[in-house]
Amino acid sequence: MLATACFAAGGCAEPDDDRPPPPAETPPPARVDTMQILMDEYTISMPLVLPAGPHPVRFVNAGFEEHNIYFRRMEDTLAAWVLERRLNPGERRVATVELEPGAYMAICDFSGHDGRGMFTEFTVAPAADSPERPDAAAPAS
Numbered sequence: 465m466l467a468t469a470c471f472a473a474g475g476c477a478e479p480d481d482d483r484p485p486p487p488a489e490t491p492p493p494a495r496v497d498t499m500q501i502l503m504d505e506y507t508i509s510m511p512l513v514l515p516a517g518p519h520p521v522r523f524v525n526a527g528f529e530e531h532n533i534y535f536r537r538m539e540d541t542l543a544a545w546v547l548e549r550r551l552n553p554g555e556r557r558v559a560t561v562e563l564e565p566g567a568y569m570a571i572c573d574f575s576g577h578d579g580r581g582m583f584t585e586f587t588v589a590p591a592a593d594s595p596e597r598p599d600a601a602a603p604a605s
């Protein structure tokens with residue numbers, strides 16, 4: 465998905481403009497902005513890298529069916545984090561996500577959606593001040 469790469473690079477403006485822009489003189493905050501995970505039939509569009517530790521994530525159901533989402537580590541079968549209730553079509557909800565660093569899958573398993581490809585891989589990176597930022601390591605050209 466192009467949208468996924470766009471989110472990951474961090475260089476794209478959000479299409480919806482409902483948040484005030486950050487004050488111009490403020491240095492980059494230690495905490496990242498609220499990240500967004502977009503669910504549709506049958507895709508999950510999200511940043512390739514999430515920061516570790518508790519942070520808010522906005523979940524958006526842009527589709528016409530209900531969707532759920534859970535995260536699990538690649539090597540595990542059990543969920544590491546689960547969104548409490550399914551999202552109704554058009555619903556947006558902010559929830560606090562807390563994950564340890566590692567490689568993860570995000571999955572919607574409602575009504576067999578995972579079997580239709582509604583899952584994606586992502587990485588949880590050590591928090592803010594770490595010099596290792598996989599999302600910043602992409603070549604410029």
Ligand SMILES: [Cu+2]
Pocket residue numbers: 506530531532572573574577582
């Ligand atoms: Cu789904």
